[in-house]
Amino acid sequence: MRRDRIAEDIYTFSSDVYAQVVSGVILTSEGSIVIDTLPFPEETREVLAFARERGRGPVRYVINTHHHSDHTNGNYIYAEAEVIGHRLCRQRMLTQGARSLADAKRDTPELNEVELRAPNIVFEHDMFVHLGGRSLLITPLPGHTDDSIGVMIEGDRILFSGDAVLPVPHIVWGDTDETARTLRAVRTLKPESVIQGHGDLLLKGELAEEIESSIHYLESITTRVRELVQNGAPQAELQEIDIESCGKSRVPLDGLVQFLHRDNLAALYSRYLKASNPKVRSQRR
Ligand SMILES: [Zn+2]
Incomplete structure (x- = not known):
């Protein structure tokens, strides 16, 4: 240690x-x-x-x-x-x-x-x-x-x-x-x-x-994930949001930061999707 x-x-x-x-x-x-x-x-x-x-x-x-x-x-x-x-x-x-x-x-x-x-x-x-x-x-x-x-x-x-x-x-x-x-x-x-x-x-x-x-x-991850959700993009497209394009290095914590980043994106995606669901339903109607 x-x-x-x-x-x-x-x-x-x-x-x-x-x-x-x-x-x-x-x-x-x-x-x-x-x-x-x-x-x-x-x-x-x-x-x-x-x-x-x-x-x-x-x-x-x-x-x-x-x-x-x-x-x-x-x-x-x-x-x-x-x-x-x-x-x-x-x-x-x-x-x-x-x-x-x-x-x-x-x-x-x-x-x-x-x-x-x-x-x-x-x-x-x-x-x-x-x-x-x-x-x-x-x-x-x-x-x-x-x-x-x-x-x-x-x-x-x-x-x-x-x-x-x-x-x-x-x-x-x-x-x-x-x-x-x-x-x-x-x-x-x-x-x-x-x-x-x-x-x-x-x-x-x-x-x-x-x-x-x-x-x-x-700010980057919230804007970009929100955009994907608004455009109806599948979750797989989160992969295109790489950590460096959000202004952070992929190196710290022996690279573990990349997992934190992926976790963040997935969490935001499901949050925004949940929040947008009622609207999606009313549009369909
Ligand atoms: Zn901790």
């Missing part, structure tokens, strides 16, 4: 086995804070071992940026910590978590030992956590999912964005307009760097351009 030192006492771990998903560790004089846990127990244990070895005190808090299992599966490994998340993150995990975990275990035996553990401290608007001289602003960043949040470390102004910022926005469970609004909100927060839910860190100098390109990407 790749470990990076982002600033004094702030580290990130990036998974080797699943989509470069990132877990963060903040060491303070009164214990540690972990942001997101990793999908596979073995990697989460590596992060815990680091926090125990280098930390000054136990892991006090785990913060989940949203309910998806690649960010929450490892919660149970931090038995001594309180788990913080959005009210909807707890709700999603309690209503859908058990079934999706059971499905995942069927396909992936490495997950057999995973126990579902939802946040026990929840919030709806901004929340602050103060520990050992560190202050963290935890703020909603909806779009990728409605329970998505970001964690801004005050002072250093390092933002853990979760999947609200990704090399290619992923809106399959979310909303394109809300994702674009959140990307603008991230810019307004003026972070010195952004730690994305997957992939590389973004520096202040890269941020404006990256956010512009993501907003442009969202």
